[in-house]
Amino acid sequence: MDIKKIAENLDRLDVDTRDGYDFDHQIIPGEEEVLQISLRGREEIPVYLTLTDTQILCISYLWDESEIIEETKSEMMEMMLDMNIPMPLSSFSRIGSKYSVFGALSLNSTTEDIAHEIVTLSDNALDAIEVMSDFLK
């Protein structure tokens, strides 16, 4: 399983197995290759897919530390904890100064599983920003 293969397989999927969304993708080179997937119409908040030895990680970045209204930060954190389980397939996290939602899949996942994860993650990211917008500048 490698990033390019996943990208090719996603391209080959029928649109109805991509939950009705069109995907665009590009590979971001680097020490750790990342597949950037944009759902058409949602290019501003892409999903990033990266492989580790044991799992496929899908991540969407939500907001930066600097975007949080300082006084509401601890309430925001608590809300994120409270919302973690209701949010299907994804969890909140923070990488450096960036808050994110992510989902981890087995390396044996089918392309349909990966596509479903990507769409769900994108939905969750938009929902999360919407519900948390009171805490953001």
Next chain:
Amino acid sequence: MSLLKKIFTAIRGGATEAGEAIVDANSIRILEQEIRDAENHINKAKQDLTSVMAKEMQSEREIEGFKKQATDYEGFAIEALNKGDETLATEIAEKIAGIEAELALHEETKTSFSAHANRLRELVKKTERQLAEYKRQLTMVKTTDSVQKATSAISDSFSNSNSKMMSATESLERIKKKQRDFDDKLKAAETLENENSDTSLEAKMKSAGIGPQNASASSVLDRIRAKKGA
């Protein structure tokens, strides 16, 4: 110290930027060595287990042999007694006693092989659990590491592409606007289609002679003729 604790300490200490090692390379090397050692132990224990189990089965076969012999000789002893040959019966009985002594010895050996096999099975299980634990810990470190590297690759690509980093709320607003535009277009297209289908319905009605009709020359002439005739 567990690796989760190390990661916790490193992040608490502010090592969150890419490039900063969350866990020092040496701990990772040690962990990888431990994984290799555990795998070797498991392989060795499995080989030992195979040979011990082979020996266990061999003992079992021998025990069966002795048991059969003992039964056979008991039969002979009965025959000798039936024939009234007390001396021969005693001799056979001594033979049986010898066989039973051997049997007991082999049963003891077999029990000890079985116990050894069980110990090895336990050892394999224990080492496998340990191996899984080492691998889980290594996964934690490597995942943390790749996510940091991936994040830094993404940030680099962003700053190279000159695209402005939008805030979350701006991004969401843009996406929603696109969605609204799309919905509006869809609605407009629907309205247009409905209008078109209205027109086509009228055309069909007209050709079937239903609904308001345009006066044709022949119908006008018919009307005039009717007037004239009246």
